[in-house]
Amino acid sequence: MTGRSPLPLLYLDIDGPLLPFGGTPREHPARHHVTPAVGAAANPLLARIDPALGPRLAALPCELVWATTWMADANTDVAPRIGLPYLPVLDPPELSEEQQRADERRGLHWKTRALVGRAGGRPFAWVDDEITAADRAWVAAHHAGPALLHRVDPRAGLTDADFAALDHWLRGAGTARG
Structure with a gap:
């Protein structure tokens, strides 16, 4: 039986990669008109989202998954602003308090x-501004498939160089660890 392997997953954080922090208003001008909103949608940083990011993300050879504290709000408050469809959301792990404390210590x-x-062994890339050496070591020890943990500078958000690195890795994800 021949069949294509499923596309690699791309776990995407919002704060930092899509919503850059720091800098001045001149460095992150509002890129489009923001409709007044309530709740999470009223976040003033939403004006920093570049609507061109959505098509660029959608063009990557992967299956996009939100990996963000925005949880379901990512689909209602962020995805429409950048032209992405409803995406699956990564749920927090169910850990005991003891395991949570141990993870925090390490x-x-x-x-x-x-x-x-x-991921279940499937190739994946993780785009976040908070990736550490501890995360890299844990993934290397516990994930059987290829993985790229791509840290984004939260002051700049996703850049052309980030997209180039992701596209390159995703296209070869079935053959090597990142």
């Missing part, structure tokens, strides 16, 4: 276990 991000579990 510097493991709350998302790390969850994304490895959801």
